[in-house]
Amino acid sequence: MVSPLLRLKGVRISGNARTLLQPLRPLAVALILIAAMRAPLAETPIALCPPLPPPEHIARDRAGDFAIHLFADEADVGEQGLSIFEGNMSAEYQGSFLKAEAARYDQRAHRFDLERSVYLGFQGMELHGENAQIDLAQERGQIDQAAFLYREPRAFGHADQIRFQHDQISELDRVRYSSCPPEAEAWRLEAQQLTLDRTRNLGVARHATIRFHSLPIFYFPYLNFPLEGRKSGLLAPLIGASDRKGRDVSLPWYWNIAPNRDATITPRWIEKRGTMLMGELRYLGERSAGTFNLDYMAADRGRDNQARYAVALEQQAQLDHAWEARLSYHSVSDEEYFNDLGNSQALTSQRYLERRAELRVAQEEVVELQR
Helix, strand or coil, X not given: CCCEEEEEEEEEEEXXXXXXXCCHHHHHHHHHHHHHHHHHHXXXXXXXXXXXXXXXXXXXXXXXXXXXXXXXXXXEEECCCEXXXXXXXXXXXXXXXXXXXXXXXXXXXXXXXXXXXXEEXXXXXXXXXXXXXXXXXXXXXXXXXXXXXXXXXEEEEEEEEEEEECCCEEEEEEEEEECCCHHHCCEEEEEEEEEEECCCXXXXXXXXXXXXXXXXXXXXXXXXXXXXXXXXXXXXXXXXXXXXXXXXXXXXXXXXXXXXXXXXXXXXXXXXXXXEEEEEEEEECCCEEEEEEEEEEEEEHHHCCEEEEEEEEEEEEECCCCEEEEEEEEEECCXXXXXXXXXXXXXXXXXXXXXXXXXXXXXXXXXXXXX
């Protein structure tokens, strides 16, 4: 050990935020990138998952305080620029909380090492790891055996190692992701490697497998997704289960046709029923907008291999400055369609299908309504 220039016990240090917090910034940004997958996941059913646990640590409210506050049982400040913090080391900065059993900061090499039981809480996200290393000069680092929790939308995950560089590129080895906690994991996505590249607005997963409990449902040697905005590609799976349908897995594929048109094509596997295909088309014009949905199952095993379908059309158009037209049309193959194949509480409880045409002018209205 380096001979200390200054040794303190029961230490509490406050310092400049840029000097002391900067080692944490690349790590925090890299972890937030993990949550970039969150947009497609916002609609993922979580009924199979228990409520989220409360935060493990809550940083103190320090409004207007731009310093970092560091606590440790012991601190050795060496004359060679090496500072060592031992025992219950923690740091707080504007709602962020960092904790580790020990930390080393090499001022000459601009290197920050965190050892044993690393914890980071930052903007609704929590991370645990065994060790972490951050190179300030190169703006890169890594954290080993990382387990992460993102609260809104909810996401749990683990990676053998997370590497990050320049706040822009992150690589995760042997990553595991779910909206359920590990102790009650109804489904999960596993990937041999996940790369998140903000310079190209691109996420890439290699050798990815989607599992329902321990059962593999889908395997993809390669898939990619946008970190921001719209991009054609696979969305997060929708996974559920019920006594009536058994296991129920949907895998949406999003097609960004044009700035004003897109479509979602969704293969769906229902354990007790069979396989069906679901499609949605959305379009937007200068004076019109609409959606068209078509779901089709060629042979329902629960209904003597009967074909089942559902159709929905919603259209509105501004004919001129005074006249507006609206059309709403819904149809299903049979009365029990939503009970058997509906994938939400709103659909399974639906009793009436609306078929409605409207023609409006100014404050007057001419309506034809059929149910």
